[in-house]
Structures are given as structure tokens and as C-alpha cells.
Amino acid sequence: MLPWLSSPHPNFPPTQAALDSPNGLLAAGGELSPVWLVEAYRQGIFPWFSDDDPILWWSPDPRMILLPEQFKQRRSLTKRLRHGGFHITLDQHFDQVIQACAAPRGEDNGTWITDEMRDAYCLLNDLGIAHSIEVHQHGQLVGGLYGVAMGPVFFGESMFSRAPDASKVALAHLASAMRENGGKLIDCQMHTPHLASLGAITVAREAFINYLKNWLPDKAFTFTASPTETPTVPASLWLQAIATEGNA
16 A cells, blocks of 8 residues: 655655555655655655646656766767857746746646646745756757756756757756766656667666765755754755856
8 A cells, every 4th residue: 555644744665665566656645845855855756746646756666867977978969069059057947947847748738747846846946956957049948957956966857948959958068067066966767768868877776775875965964843944955066067157
């Protein structure tokens, strides 16, 4: 039976208790408050649900990750980075990025980025925990991605593109900033052929959790007794490289 979470404090089951089918489903209920989300991510858990569902929490096995030094930048992308006329910014249009990521794609009219999810991550952005990388071309927002940054780890959530390779451009800048400034891992959550083509790999959930334990130790976080107060997360110094680039 799927555990139902109702305590004001997040108390997730161990990730090894997640279901095999559907892969990684761990628990339901709880909240999308900053305390719950921070606690979830640092344990290798993320929310994913539709409008008709309760909040569902996941920790799939295997897990798709991208090590920044393994990002595959093909010649066509290198050429586009040099000559595409792109301008990169950080956290200047978070709400627009998450809205674009939530837009229907192709024949699929649904989205897992519900209004509740958008509100939760916009609050995390206001608190300096969630971030967006934005790609501009000819003065227009044409691509980007967003996710949660904690120390040397970036937990990617979604990306979008309105111009050829625009989302790849955002990911290339993210990987470069992390590679050159102490970043260690980009969490891609679930396997996709697109991410695999860019160098992402799958690892066992246990290996992923061990990465988090090594790079996000308990002492790097500060939680209060109140479930309504925002926890302090380890700083992601590599973010400054993206912010500086956008101001250049």
C-alpha cells in the first residue's frame, strides 16, 4: 500500500521502498512547501503528478544523471553557440520559463507542471533555491530550463525550446558553468533518448543516493523546528558564472 504523508514535517519512506511499477513511486500526500521540497530533493526524491492526482513523490531506479564533464557538445551545437546570436541570463524570467515548460507539446494537451507546481517553484526561486537559465535571440526568449540548485548538484526539472537547439544551448551553458566552477552532477530524473544523446547516463538509485550523501551532507543544511520556515541550503557558487555571463 502506498504510504500517505500527512505530518507537518516531511518524513519520507526510505527510497528503496519505492515501487518497481510504476518505477519509483514512493509516497503520496504531503505539501509542496519549501521545507518539503528541499528535504525531498536532498534525499533523491521529487514530486510529479497531474491535476487529478494527489501530490505523488518519486525516486526511480535507475536514475538518469549528467556529469558536467561528460556533456556531449557536437560540432553543430558548437557552431550554433558561436554564431546563433544567443544571450544567456539567469533568473531574469523564471515565471516565463516554467510557463513555457508547462505548455502542451505536440498532440499532448496535458502537463505535469500544474498551477500548484508552478506556484511552489516560483516561491523556491524567490528564496534563491530554484533557478532558471534563459536563452534569448533577437530580443526574444527562445529557450531555457529550470531546476533546483544545492551546492554542487543541480536537480533539473524541465526545459523548452522555441528555436533550433535553444534548450541544448541552455544545458551547454549549465554544464560549462558547473564543470569550470565546482559543479558535480545534473540530475535528469528519468531516461530519455534526447538526454542520452547529450551525454547523460543511467546509474543505480543507490549510487545516485550515495552521490547526494557525499556532496550534500546533513551539516550543509539548516532546518528549523517550524515547518513553515525556509531551510538554508548549501550555496551553488557555479551559478555566479552564469549570472556574470548574462551581465557581460
